[in-house]
Amino acid sequence: MNDPCPGCGASGTSxxxxxxxxxxxGTVDPARQRKALDAFHALLAREEDVLARARLLRNGFLPDDPxxxxxxxxxxxxxxxxxxxxTGAPEAAADRLRAALRxxxxxxxxxxxxxxxxAELERFDVALAADERRTRWVCAGCAVILFGGFGLALWRWWTY
Known part of the structure; x- marks a missing residue:
């Protein structure tokens, strides 16, 4: 199969x-869809670039057969x-899982x-929200320390 890819035009899709x-x-019947899914996950496992892996997860093949x-x-x-x-790969996997569930x-x-x-997707979303909340608190704490130190240095400079 040397037909160009219907998505990007790259040659040699197989x-x-x-x-x-x-x-x-030709990925209409379930056997071919399973073969295409296996090939997709093999491609995903070979990909070393995390951004390319996230792109593949978001845009890659998703079968139709239940x-x-x-x-x-x-x-x-x-x-x-x-x-x-x-890396963005888990969020891309969550997007892919949402698409599969839809x-x-x-x-x-x-x-x-x-x-x-x-349930797994809900667990992931809760953990992601907790991680984002923790990051915001750490950034807020660093900002307070930074501005407090800056204010203290300014006060010290101003009074002497």
Missing amino acids: PICGYCGRAGA EVLLDAAARCVALLDQQLIA RLEAAGSPPSARAPFE
Whole structure:
């Protein structure tokens, strides 16, 4: 398959574009979607650049078949690593998981199949909010110390 990628125009898509992560033509049946999903995650594992990995997670192949989509959602949960939050990859994985859950809901998947993934996503969102809150408090504390020191130095200079 040397057809250009339908997403970015790169040559040599088989079955996933090595640049943007989109699937080539012919990924309609579940077996091909599963093969494309495996190829996508292999491409994701080979990618060393964290920004490119986040881009692939946000824009890459997401299957339509509900069974393969459940597998894609399960693989996204494994990528919700709080230790890598500064890279943007966990947030991209959360966006991908949200997209998979929306597709599952649109496909008529039962809520019991989506519930574990929604719980993991909720857990991730709570941890992310706590991390952002902690960062704001640290920045506020540093600002108080900095401006307090500046004020003290200014007062000292002004009085002597």
